[in-house]
Amino acid sequence: MRTTVLNPESRQAALREMANGPELDVLVIGGGVTGAGVALDAVTRGLRTGIVEAQDWAGGTSRWSSKLVHGGLRYLQQLDFKLVTEALHERERLLYTLAPHLVKPVPFLYPILHRVWERPYVTAGIGLYDTLAHVGSKVASMPFHRHLSERGVQKAFPSIKPGAMVGAVKYWDGRVDDARLVLTLIRTATGYGALAASRTKVTGLIKNADDAVVGARVTDLETGDSFEIRARKVIAATGVWTEETQDMADTDGGLKVLASKGIHIVVPRERIKGEVGLILQTEKSVLFVIPWEHYWIIGTTDTPYEQDISAPVATAADIDYVIEHANVVLDDPLTREDVIGSFAGLRPLLQPGVKDGTETASTKVSREHTVQKWFPA
Numbered sequence: 519m520r521t522t523v524l525n526p527e528s529r530q531a532a533l534r535e536m537a538n539g540p541e542l543d544v545l546v547i548g549g550g551v552t553g554a555g556v557a558l559d560a561v562t563r564g565l566r567t568g569i570v571e572a573q574d575w576a577g578g579t580s581r582w583s584s585k586l587v588h589g590g591l592r593y594l595q596q597l598d599f600k601l602v603t604e605a606l607h608e609r610e611r612l613l614y615t616l617a618p619h620l621v622k623p624v625p626f627l628y629p630i631l632h633r634v635w636e637r638p639y640v641t642a643g644i645g646l647y648d649t650l651a652h653v654g655s656k657v658a659s660m661p662f663h664r665h666l667s668e669r670g671v672q673k674a675f676p677s678i679k680p681g682a683m684v685g686a687v688k689y690w691d692g693r694v695d696d697a698r699l700v701l702t703l704i705r706t707a708t709g710y711g712a713l714a715a716s717r718t719k720v721t722g723l724i725k726n727a728d729d730a731v732v733g734a735r736v737t738d739l740e741t742g743d744s745f746e747i748r749a750r751k752v753i754a755a756t757g758v759w760t761e762e763t764q765d766m767a768d769t770d771g772g773l774k775v776l777a778s779k780g781i782h783i784v785v786p787r788e789r790i791k792g793e794v795g796l797i798l799q800t801e802k803s804v805l806f807v808i809p810w811e812h813y814w815i816i817g818t819t820d821t822p823y824e825q826d827i828s829a830p831v832a833t834a835a836d837i838d839y840v841i842e843h844a845n846v847v848l849d850d851p852l853t854r855e856d857v858i859g860s861f862a863g864l865r866p867l868l869q870p871g872v873k874d875g876t877e878t879a880s881t882k883v884s885r886e887h888t889v890q891k892w893f894p895a
């Protein structure tokens with residue numbers, strides 16, 4: 519492997535090589551987690567690979583997530599077994615093989631609110647979650663869930679309001695520093711020889727006489743210089759910017775991306791006493807209370823977003839929503855004064871029904887990925 523240093527010199531060298539060197543096999547547009555993963559995949563197949571990112575690495579959605587590596591319990595409620603199984607197996611790979619230094623197990627409490635009937639129902643769901651993770655898994659799996667009484671809940675999470683739950687099921691998921699994961703993917707890709715440049719924006723796509731895309735026009739946002747990068751294949755991994763990239767290709771690619779805003783608040787760790795995370799049901803979705811070093815990260819929301827996609831922010835109403843739902847179970851209610859930070863991101867959700875003109879609520883839109891070919895090979 520070569521050096522994985524990412525600095526102004528390595529960036530300049532990569533830009534020079536992409537502009538003046540031999541044609542790339544693959545040029546990836548977008549340095550979020552998707553583009554970084556695509557670049558690493560391509561370069562480790564022996565392809566001459568370049569990746570450009572308009573902002574900093576992970577400058578789009580990939581740094582503003584809930585930072586969970588999870589199978590998605592709520593997708594199990596939507597009976598999306600395929601998605602959950604695939605995500606759980608990826609979780610195992612990240613935890614135990616690919617990035618054990620970045621992805622850590624974290625226990626969560628799933629509250630039981632009603633006596634008698636609810637515990638068997640929750641046990642069936644979380645038991646299935648654990649089973650899907652273990653079946654076919656080739657690596658060490660997370661511990662199986664455990665049952666906690668009301669007293670057990672108080673011990674694990676002393677800040678729970680007495681009577682807020684009659685017990686809980688403790689289960690495990692993973693958490694990750696999302697931006698660091700992207701950086702690690704980019705650095706690993708450069709170690710295998712990928713050419714990587716942040717602050718480099720694609721402003722147009724180059725086509726040949728057969729209308730096939732054969733490269734991109736880019737602008738170095740540090741110097742203002744514009745130039746062309748030639749590539750046999752151009753892959754756009756531009757998240758909520760997908761429709762913009764699609765327009766550059768001048769194709770009816772047909773992808774319609776619904777930007778769904780999610781926000782989190784950050785609260786000092788000492789403000790809430792608890793050793794585990796919480797997953798709380800809200801009327802629309804779920805709310806996580808996640809232990810994060812010296813802080814708690816609490817969120818999220820899921821609302822369609824139609825403003826400027828480059829800078830989503832948490833509104834006062836978003837913050838109040840999160841506080842209100844966390845306070846349902848906290849004995850010492852949070853106020854706005856307890857919030858030391860907030861962040862917002864936009865989920866790039868493929869909007870189904872675009873062909874038949876119907877719309878789907880963002881909470882109901884599938885989280886499956888899609889690969890769409892804009893031009894014939």
Ligand SMILES: Cc1cc2nc3c(=O)[nH]c(=O)nc-3n(C[C@H](O)[C@H](O)[C@H](O)COP(=O)(O)OP(=O)(O)OC[C@H]3O[C@@H](n4cnc5c(N)ncnc54)[C@H](O)[C@@H]3O)c2cc1C
Pocket residue numbers: 547548549550551552553570571572573575576577578579580581582583584585586587588718719720721755756757758759763778779780781818819862863864865866
């Ligand atoms: C609130 C919230 C919570 C979430 N929680 C989780 C979670 O806990 N676990 C999980 O797995 N997922 C979670 N997600 C989903 C996850 O964050 C996204 O699926 C993922 O980050 C999308 O990555 P991406 O690379 O496709 O998009 P992005 O990260 O947005 O990357 C696209 C990149 O393309 C760049 N770009 C766009 N146009 C151009 C151009 N013309 N030239 C160059 N570059 C360009 C952008 O600058 C951007 O950096 C969450 C999302 C949100 C919003």
